[in-house]
Amino acid sequence: MRAEKDYNFIDAVVETLRPRARRLVDSVREIDYRKANDFIYDAEPLRRIDPRRIILRKAMVDTEFFKEIVRPALYWLYNGDFEIIHDVSLDYLKKFPFVAEELAPLFDSPNLHIRVDGKSVMPFGNAEGFDKNAVAIRSLSNLFGIVMFGTVPVNQRKGNSKPRIETDEIQKTIYNALGFPTEGLDRVVRNARQYKRHEANAVLLGSICGIPDEKGIETAYRELEKLATELAPYVDGFIWNPASPNTYSLPLLRKYDVAKRSAEIISKNSKGKLLVKIPPYENDVCRQETLSFVKGFLDGGGNGVVAVNTLKTSYQIGENKFSGLSGSNLGRFRQKAIKDIREEFGKDIFLIAEGGIIEESGEQAFNAFGAGANAIAGYTGMVFNGFGVIPQMARGLERMLNKKGYKTLTEFQESIGLKAA
Numbered sequence: 001m002r003a004e005k006d007y008n009f010i011d012a013v014v015e016t017l018r019p020r021a022r023r024l025v026d027s028v029r030e031i032d033y034r035k036a037n038d039f040i041y042d043a044e045p046l047r048r049i050d051p052r053r054i055i056l057r058k059a060m061v062d063t064e065f066f067k068e069i070v071r072p073a074l075y076w077l078y079n080g081d082f083e084i085i086h087d088v089s090l091d092y093l094k095k096f097p098f099v100a101e102e103l104a105p106l107f108d109s110p111n112l113h114i115r116v117d118g119k120s121v122m123p124f125g126n127a128e129g130f131d132k133n134a135v136a137i138r139s140l141s142n143l144f145g146i147v148m149f150g151t152v153p154v155n156q157r158k159g160n161s162k163p164r165i166e167t168d169e170i171q172k173t174i175y176n177a178l179g180f181p182t183e184g185l186d187r188v189v190r191n192a193r194q195y196k197r198h199e200a201n202a203v204l205l206g207s208i209c210g211i212p213d214e215k216g217i218e219t220a221y222r223e224l225e226k227l228a229t230e231l232a233p234y235v236d237g238f239i240w241n242p243a244s245p246n247t248y249s250l251p252l253l254r255k256y257d258v259a260k261r262s263a264e265i266i267s268k269n270s271k272g273k274l275l276v277k278i279p280p281y282e283n284d285v286c287r288q289e290t291l292s293f294v295k296g297f298l299d300g301g302g303n304g305v306v307a308v309n310t311l312k313t314s315y316q317i318g319e320n321k322f323s324g325l326s327g328s329n330l331g332r333f334r335q336k337a338i339k340d341i342r343e344e345f346g347k348d349i350f351l352i353a354e355g356g357i358i359e360e361s362g363e364q365a366f367n368a369f370g371a372g373a374n375a376i377a378g379y380t381g382m383v384f385n386g387f388g389v390i391p392q393m394a395r396g397l398e399r400m401l402n403k404k405g406y407k408t409l410t411e412f413q414e415s416i417g418l419k420a421a
């Protein structure tokens with residue numbers, strides 16, 4: 001069944017391309033002959049290369065090929081179902097980890113490296129939610145310096161009713177009302193354990209959340225302890241995420257005392273990075289609430305922040321009355337949050353910027369670093385542009401740094417008072 005689907009995918013690509021069939025032939029030739037020396041170490045003859053591998057590799061580096069051919073083909077094949085398309089894509093990454101391995105040098109720019117707990121890595125990450133169950137972390141670790149999985153709650157959960165995701169192709173935004181669907185902690189531990197054996201160089205962060213129930217907050221603490229203890233051997237740190245807008249009991253977590261206790265629970269059971277994810281805020285009351293629970297988290301042993309999660313909106317999807325907005329419109333919330341966090345909590349904490357960093361030009365990335373981010377991460381950019389956006393963004397960022405007189409990102413970060421993390 002799966003193999004049949006794989007070949008349907010090839011058919012779909014060819015079908016979408018039929019009017020431009022000549023170009024497909026040329027582009028496949030191009031990658032196998034002209035770019036072969038760059039990409040293919042083992043120089044297999046064309047006939048022995050699995051066509052899925054050729055398409056996957058090209059889709060992962062060539063944003064135009066991804067946007068014009070692969071994405072429409074996937075939408076056509078899976079009737080526009082975002083979640084299935086996303087799962088199929090992760091499945092490809094999982095099935096062909098050597099494609100990401102081959103491409104790793106293209107995704108690496110040593111002048112942009114930052115130090116994170118002794119590792120020298122690219123300052124780009126895939127945002128949380130991209131790989132909820134840690135199925136593709138081996139491939140992702142060849143594309144990103146910081147790999148995040150989750151958010152993982154303890155128990156398997158279906159999440160909210162479907163449909164629960166929509167994209168806006170003009171605005172380049174995503175609305176999601178997922179509500180933490182997950183395969184649960186046991187499955188994620190198995191996946192993370194397998195990854196650990198491959199000893200990739202990326203920093204691996206697990207996003208976790210204990211969920212309050214009708215018995216109250218104690219359930220959340222118990223779950224958090226279990227999550228931290230069982231995942232700690234396999235990760236370089238944790239992100240506590242009380243900021244999802246689609247799970248009704250989470251506002252209970254966004255309090256000084258609860259955040260402090262949560263950080264204490266995680267830090268007692270793990271080492272390394274301990275970050276808290278914050279929601280975007282629109283007014284001063286929400287700003288104060290957010291800064292207050294961040295303070296609690298840092299007082300409890302946390303050492304960083306991820307800013308920002310999706311923006312809660314009243315955009316209804318199916319039966320779900322609210323949804324979280326991702327993508328370009330989050331840019332101003334991200335910038336404000338980074339500045340506020342730096343002003344309030346200083347330059348020593350580790351700050352990952354998220355929200356609307358999606359463009360190839362690298363300008364949004366540059367702005368986020370300019371405001372004081374140690375690293376950046378994204379989700380929406382990859383959905384609309386494919387992974388190829390990452391090396392392009394890196395080149396754009398490097399050009400902008402050079403123009404301002406900095407040879408490396410670290411040089412720039414030191415000039416604004418950030419310490420190597």
Ligand SMILES: Cc1cc2nc3c(=O)[nH]c(=O)nc-3n(C[C@H](O)[C@H](O)[C@H](O)COP(=O)(O)O)c2cc1C
Pocket residue numbers: 127128129130132150151165174176178180207241244277308309310325326327328330354355356357377378379380381
């Ligand atoms: C479909 C979807 C699922 C997400 N799931 C999670 C999640 O489980 N945990 C989390 O902290 N953030 C989650 N996010 C938020 C992203 O991590 C990120 O903060 C947000 O999308 C803003 O970044 P972007 O504009 O680059 O997408 C999700 C986002 C999307 C689009």
